């Protein structure tokens with residue numbers, strides 16, 4: 001319970017240390033600026049980037065300072081507003097993306113801009129909504145913006161490969177692609193075959209077998225796009241499986257990806273690798289919330305943890321073996 005302008009929160013105060021470095025503390029209650037809302041958090045969702053930031057991947061950009069309250073994907077209820085907020089009132093149920101620099105999700109209360117806040121209908125639970133934010137928007141943007149495909153039936157037919165289709169991003173990507181005219185080949189571990197097929201994947205390959213490692217479609221289809229949710233697969237492995245204008249959308253782009261992208265552009269190569277960085281936008285989130293409300297998209301929850309065990313959720317994310325999304329209930 002918040003008291004005397006303090007609230008319960010979980011933070012870390014240096015790089016590294018994994019789950020055991022998370023500390024339950026009393027932190028200052030944030031107050032909304034003019035264009036912000038204060039949300040009582042009901043659920044938050046962890047993404048691999050949260051743990052990578054703790055590990056120093058974006059050092060010195062993120063975190064800017066310690067202690068840092070991690071996690072940016074939340075759902076809850078608005079309890080206070082800045083004076084310029086037009087579209088919400090206190091008591092509204094919402095889902096929101098928090099600022100990457102400020103973080104703040106692992107707490108009782110969090111502030112964010114009105115422009116990154118979306119109404120949540122009663123049919124969409126706080127857990128389902130919080131899960132959607134980064135992972136759902138990433139899945140949507142990689143398919144529509146990076147690969148240039150449609151997630152409704154208005155687009156031409158296409159074939160794609162979704163790697164790590166059992167994970168947070170992958171499980172949304174398979175479902176969204178199947179809302180369009182898209183044939184989906186998916187990679188996952190054998191234990192998740194039935195799960196990934198149940199999401200709509202047309203063909204499933206086990207990434208631990210030689211065929212899976214070669215990312216070949218069992219039916220011999222060439223991919224117009226690869227939504228690459230994993231790491232460690234080389235361009236030379238993807239390339240023979242791409243159609244004439246095939247693209248590999250790389251979600252964890254390193255220097256090699258950017259160099260490859262530049263080279264392919266300079267040499268007018270038809271097959272290219274596209275580095276991807278999510279840009280969380282409210283209209284994308286609104287679109288996804290609507291799909292969930294209409295029963296066209298589902299959030300599959302790997303595991304739920306009470307706020308008092310947030311560090312266990314962190315450990316689960318670090319394991320790299322989540323099936324769907326990891327949720328903390330506040």
Ligand SMILES: NC(=O)c1ccc[n+]([C@@H]2O[C@H](COP(=O)([O-])OP(=O)(O)OC[C@H]3O[C@@H](n4cnc5c(N)ncnc54)[C@H](OP(=O)(O)O)[C@@H]3O)[C@@H](O)[C@H]2O)c1
Nearest residue numbers: 048138164166167168169189207251276277278320321322
């Ligand atoms: N660039 C961006 O803006 C952006 C945005 C969002 C996410 N990302 C990145 O995208 C990646 C995926 O995110 P996520 O949230 O989906 O991760 P996640 O939920 O942690 O993914 C876990 C899943 O991946 C599967 N997996 C692991 N290695 C695999 C492989 N080689 N082949 C097939 N499946 C494999 C695991 O299955 P098993 O248990 O069977 O191994 C597990 O089910 C992360 O690296 C994340 O940081 C980037």
